[in-house]
Amino acid sequence: MQQGSPYSSPSLSPLSPSKKRGLFSDADQDPAAKQFRLSNPEFREAFAKFAGAQGFIDVQGLSNALNFVKLTVEAGTQHSLLHRSFQVSTCCWLMARFGSQNRLVLNQWCELMDYLANLKAIFLQVDADRSGAIEFGELRRAFQLSGVNLEAAIIAEVGQSFDSDKDGSLEFDEFVQMRLEWDFYIAAWDMQTQGAARIAPNQLLQVLEEIKKSLEPLGTIIGTTGLASMNTQGIFYASMFGRHRPFLLSTCERLIIRFGQGSLFLNFEQFCSMMVFLKEMKTAFCSLDDKGAGSLQLPELCNAFWRARINLPESLIQQIGKSFDSDNSGGIEFDEFIQMTAEWHEMWKLQDRFSTTIAAEELSQMLGSVQVIYQVINGSIQTLRPFCLNTCRWLIAKFGTCQAGERFAKRLSYQEFLHLVQYLKDSYITFLRFDFNRMGSLGAEHLGASGEGCLAERCMQSRSLAPAHLPPESDDQDIKRQGEGKREREREMIVRLYMRGGIECAVVQSL
Incomplete structure (x- = not known):
């Protein structure tokens, strides 16, 4: 490995024999x-x-x-x-x-x-x-x-x-x-x-x-x-797109997350699988990039996903595209397309696990293995521990659909699950903005800081749940607190993301 590499060294192993055989x-x-x-x-x-x-x-x-x-x-x-x-x-x-x-x-x-x-x-x-x-x-x-x-x-x-x-x-x-x-x-x-x-x-x-x-x-x-x-x-x-555009290091990290089976290092067999994937993705991309500019507009992105056999809902693909379009140009570069498809290629395969809908217990087991949310932090892959059942109930209450006789949604469909995963990814990106020391956790000073820049305000502006979406376990108590109107009382309101190594992201609202 090159000197100064941020990635932890792999365990020592004998040199690989020549591939020319x-x-x-x-x-x-x-x-x-x-x-x-x-x-x-x-x-x-x-x-x-x-x-x-x-x-x-x-x-x-x-x-x-x-x-x-x-x-x-x-x-x-x-x-x-x-x-x-x-x-x-x-x-x-x-x-x-x-x-x-x-x-x-x-x-x-x-x-x-x-x-x-x-x-x-x-x-x-x-x-x-x-x-x-x-x-x-x-x-x-x-x-x-x-x-x-x-x-x-x-x-x-x-x-x-x-x-x-x-x-x-x-x-x-x-x-x-x-x-x-x-x-x-x-x-x-x-x-x-x-x-x-x-x-x-x-x-x-x-x-x-x-x-x-x-x-x-x-x-x-x-x-x-x-x-x-x-x-x-x-x-x-x-x-291939008129001028040399090197891949981004973040793209390589995302590819290894996709093919490295939990490691941030790639062996030759995994590299071969990755090259087959890259070839398929480039074929899908270039079939719509008629001018060879190396960029797709957001309306074309859906067709590119579908031609790559990643059959996600159109609304979700548009949402994914906008999250990568940082300059709001409406265009998606090939490098960004590779990152998107590497992240989401696994998700459409999970459809087989949804016979109809899933409950909080099944969601808790499934979220621990969703690679879309994985991130590279300090040279290692930060994966997820299974979510606690209470967090999963909150998530289902927000993204699920109430059935007849239910006050709160208790089960989740496949398409609702996909939007939930995108939401968790966005939440984690918000979390990382406040994890200044990249320690994988937030202190009370970050959660409860007052002023325009505090985490609670920022998250609640974009992530708040309406009272009608509160899970049954917390409903009566929270409604009572709302009636009191006491701003000095704080409560946990939304999602806790339990990450490996003790990462905990909690959004707190002042009442």
């Missing part, structure tokens, strides 16, 4: 063996045919040259290099990896062909049923044998993002594109971790910036070849 392994790099492979006369013949007098091959000629190799070098073999011609998008990837200035000279062409020959050998090993295509189940086994254990659903998302003909499998052309993209991810990880098994948010920021820098040649090729549609495929490069 199995599915991601390279050909033998022994100089003599490599030189022999690069001297392949068929490779040189193909280059001479398509390079001509100009001495190089461009993107347009690359597909033709590869097809020529298929017809001449591998004609009649049981498993040819290509079942079809390479897509232009795959040729762009190959050019970005091996070429320079949108050109391939002889040595670069031979390096490219050596790379493809190695991938062909890996492809045939993974294609266990010899169908000529890799099904997603075979792809998952290949990831596992490479030391990358991802959930089947994550592997399916990886495969689907490269399955251009949507037939449920990867042909060699699609497999090559997948491998090229993941080569860049692995190279950036290895460069920044230097063998460490986990990374902190500041290191993740460096990894993401290295990926964008490494893929910039691909972005240049996309621009010069007119393949603007590739920009919607989730590819990250430095100038």
Whole structure:
């Protein structure tokens, strides 16, 4: 970890083995063996045919040259290099990896062909049923044998993002594109971790910036070849929105909260899951950002959420967007969109826990695991303890709907729960404004301070409960106190947020 990092050091562990193995392994790099492979006369013949007098091959000629190799070098073999011609998008990837200035000279062409020959050998090993295509189940086994254990659903998302003909499998052309993209991810990880098994948010920021820098040649090729549609495929490069906009450190913290399973450090498998998520989110974002400006207007935000399969109510999405639009410009930057979706991606999945509605006991259990409210404080993730039942009754009284015969709501629907979570997040942000020493608690001087800036006044202006919403446990006593009209008497009125480490946020109203 870099000197001066604010994040607590992870427990000591042995260095992680190289990620360049199995599915991601390279050909033998022994100089003599490599030189022999690069001297392949068929490779040189193909280059001479398509390079001509100009001495190089461009993107347009690359597909033709590869097809020529298929017809001449591998004609009649049981498993040819290509079942079809390479897509232009795959040729762009190959050019970005091996070429320079949108050109391939002889040595670069031979390096490219050596790379493809190695991938062909890996492809045939993974294609266990010899169908000529890799099904997603075979792809998952290949990831596992490479030391990358991802959930089947994550592997399916990886495969689907490269399955251009949507037939449920990867042909060699699609497999090559997948491998090229993941080569860049692995190279950036290895460069920044230097063998460490986990990374902190500041290191993740460096990894993401290295990926964008490494893929910039691909972005240049996309621009010069007119393949603007590739920009919607989730590819990250430095100038993807016209100019370089580095990720914020807070975005990396939020991503690790989402994928780190309670730790502020990310291992390689979690990093892989995160990259699949980022690619999906960028695809959704760019599908609506027609001009490539890197910004969405608030009305477009709902469609972006829904295209990212985060099916939240429109009113809540608008509320979330406004909470991130600090300058009131009405625009949401890509960085902010990533933070939003990383926070709220888990919430729509909780819908399965609402058969109809939930009571205070169920709400108490659920709130302790809601990551939207988690915050990074002093270099560690501050999570929630389960809320006490009295606090949950207050919350249900405020956000629930009274049923026939009830004076106070006793149960909560899924959509009401979502608005409650946004409310708690806003309340915690207010709490942090007064936790000046970042100790995770507030003293009496902060709660009871008089004057315009006191916490009680500020919170009560935006968070007050009408008398009709008071929970039954406090109703009779509070109504009696209201009748007395004694300003010197104080009472607790709203929410207590019990946080790990003893954080307690109480809003007090003077009567």
